[in-house]
Amino acid sequence: MAGQRTQLKGFYHAEDRCSPGGPVLQSLEGVVNREALQKNGYLIVPGIVPAELCREVVADIDRHLEGYAPPNELDYYGMVELYHAQSMWDVRQHPAVHAAFAELFDTEKLWVSIDRVNWKSPLPEEERPPKYGGFIHWDICINQKPRPFEVQGVVALTDTDADMGGFQCMPDLYRELDEWLWKQPCRKAQKSYLMPPYDHPVVVPEMKAGDLLVWDSFLPHGNGINLGTRTRYAQYVTMTLPGDARLGEERMNCWFSNKIPSGYAFPGDMRMLEQKMSFAKLTEFGRKLLGLVGW
Numbered sequence: 472m473a474g475q476r477t478q479l480k481g482f483y484h485a486e487d488r489c490s491p492g493g494p495v496l497q498s499l500e501g502v503v504n505r506e507a508l509q510k511n512g513y514l515i516v517p518g519i520v521p522a523e524l525c526r527e528v529v530a531d532i533d534r535h536l537e538g539y540a541p542p543n544e545l546d547y548y549g550m551v552e553l554y555h556a557q558s559m560w561d562v563r564q565h566p567a568v569h570a571a572f573a574e575l576f577d578t579e580k581l582w583v584s585i586d587r588v589n590w591k592s593p594l595p596e597e598e599r600p601p602k603y604g605g606f607i608h609w610d611i612c613i614n615q616k617p618r619p620f621e622v623q624g625v626v627a628l629t630d631t632d633a634d635m636g637g638f639q640c641m642p643d644l645y646r647e648l649d650e651w652l653w654k655q656p657c658r659k660a661q662k663s664y665l666m667p668p669y670d671h672p673v674v675v676p677e678m679k680a681g682d683l684l685v686w687d688s689f690l691p692h693g694n695g696i697n698l699g700t701r702t703r704y705a706q707y708v709t710m711t712l713p714g715d716a717r718l719g720e721e722r723m724n725c726w727f728s729n730k731i732p733s734g735y736a737f738p739g740d741m742r743m744l745e746q747k748m749s750f751a752k753l754t755e756f757g758r759k760l761l762g763l764v765g766w
Contacts, residue, residue, distance in 0.1 A: 503516060503571050503574040503575060503685075504574060504575065505575060505620070508575060508622070508685065508686075508687055509687060511642040511645070511646075511674075512640060512642050512645035512646075512686055512687045512689070512690030512692075513638075513640060513642070513676070513684060513685065513686035513687065513690055513692075514684070514685055515676060515678065515682050515683070515684050515685075516571050516682065516683040516684075516685070517679060517681070517682050518679065518681045518682065519565075519567045519568060519571060519626075519681060519682065519683045520562055520565060520567070520568065520626050520681040520682075520683065521565075521681065522680060522681055524558060524561055524562060524565070525626075525627075525628045525629070525680045525681055526628075527558035527561070528556065528558040528559055528562060528588065528628050528704070528706055529628050529629065529704050530558075531553070531556040531557075531558050531559070532551060532553060532588050532590050532628075532704060535551065535553045535556070535740075535744065536551065536590065548589075548591075548606070548694060549589045549590055549591030549636065549694065549697075549703065550587050550588075550589060551587060551588045551589065551590045552587060552731070552737075552738065552739050552740035553587060553588050553740070553745070554585055554586070554587060554729070554731060554732070554737075554745065555585075555726065555729045555745050555748070555750065555751055556745075556751070557751045557752065559588065559706060559751075560726075560751035560752075560753065560757065562626060562706055562708060563583045563584075563585075563708055563757065563760065564583070564753060564754055564756055564757030564760055566756060568626075568683060568708065569581065569583075569710065569756070569760065571683060571685065572622070572624075572685070572709070572710035573710075575622060575685065576620075576710070576712065578712070579766065580712070580713060580766040581710040581711065581712065581713070581760065582710065582711055582712070582713050582714065582722070582760060582761070582762050583708065583709075583710050583760040583761065584707070584708055584709045584710065584711070585722065585725055585726070585732050586706075586707040586708060586709075586732070587706075587707055587737070588628075588704070588705065588706045588707070589625075589694070589703060589704065589705040589706070589707070590702065590703070590704060591635070591636045591694075591696075591697045591702065591703040592697060592702045593635075593697045593698070593699055593700055593701070593702070594636075594696050594697055594698065599696065599698060600696070604636075604695050604696035604698070605636065605639060605693055605694050605695030605696050606664060606693040606694070607639070607640075607641060607664070607665045607669065607673065607691050607692065607693045608663050608664040608665065608691065608692070608693050609660075609663050609688070609689070609691060609692075610623065610663075610688060611688045611689070612660075613648065613652070613660050613689055614652070614659045614660055618689060621687070621688035621689075621711070622685050622686065622687060622688060622709055622710075623685070623686055623688055623692075623707070623709045624683055624684060624685045624686070624707065624708050624709040624710075625638055625683075625684050625705050625706065625707050625708070626681070626682070626683050626684075626705060626706045626707075626708055627678035627679060627680055627681065627682045627684070627704075627705055628680060628704035628705055628706060629680050629701070629702075629703070629704045630678070630679050630680050630701075631677065631678045631679075631703055631705070632677055632699055632701075633675040633676075633677050634697075634698045634699045635697050635698075635699040635701060635703045636694055636695040636696045636697035636698070636699075636703050637675065637676075637678065637694055637695065637703055637705065638675070638676060638678070638684055638686075638692065638693075638694055638705075639673050639674065639675045639692065639693055639694060639695050640673070640674055640676075640686065640690050640691060640692040640693075641665075641669070641671045641672070641673060641674070641690070641691040641692075642674055642690070643671045643672060644670075644671040644691050645687070645689065645690045645691065647671075648689060665691060671691075675695060683708075685709070710760070713762060713766075714762075718762075719762040721733065722761060722762050723761065723762065723763055726750055726751070726753075726761055726763075727750050728746070728750070729745040729746050729748060729750055730746070
């Protein structure tokens with residue numbers, strides 16, 4: 472099943488980086504919107520991050536993993552505890568990335584997430600499962616009523632085929648979620664993970680380097696195992712409405728001190744390499760996305 476891809480040709484200059492001033496953005500109205508997102512639970516914005524910037528993030532991931540042995544045992548899910556490389560912040564503060572989320576939220580006043588990257592090498596033949604691979608889950612409580620509008624996102628840093636363990640999801644279950652919940656004990660989801668064999672088909676969209684995939688947080692999703700011949704590289708990035716002063720202070724400290732975000736989902740790197748480096752440079756635009764200055 473092909474992904475929901477949106478065409479943004481001409482709305483930004485692909486060669487531009489997130490330098491002060493940034494590219495001149497045109498309106499995305501009618502191109503990226505909630506209706507398109509909620510059709511399948513996700514959409515793909517092609518080529519939104521410049522190729523040069525993608526290559527820089529890949530290089531930073533490789534440098535971060537040097538001396539980490541064995542790299543294929545870093546994390547079953549491919550998560551790499553790298554948060555504050557300059558290249559990663561350049562992706563976060565790229566005006567085109569912000570423009571896509573601003574269209575979904577119908578406001579430019581957003582904060583960008585501080586999240587990790589993904590590095591997943593091909594799994595050796597003898598370690599491959601006979602049928603089901605990867606996982607499907609939700610990162611939020613899906614029993615909420617009414618449903619809040621929350622999205623997540625990932626940027627493909629290299630071309631990612633369907634067999635490379637990238638993003639996977641269940642659009643059919645997303646569309647039938649209310650009916651599915653009604654059939655559960657107590658008419659609520661009891662777990663955040665779905666266990667195979669699955670009752671709904673798993674869709675694995677293919678992505679090109681620079682593509683941004685945004686999904687509704689109520690979409691059951693996860694990532695698979697790499698059965699291909701190339702390593703998967705990706706960066707997680709999303710945006711939300713600004714929070715309170717306490718959260719803003721925490722985010723600023725996280726950036727300035729190169730710390731990991733709070734929460735059990737972010738264990739951090741035991742080597743603490745990032746804490747030994749200077750903090751990333753932000754554009755004026757990036758300062759707003761962090762919450763360092765107001766909109």
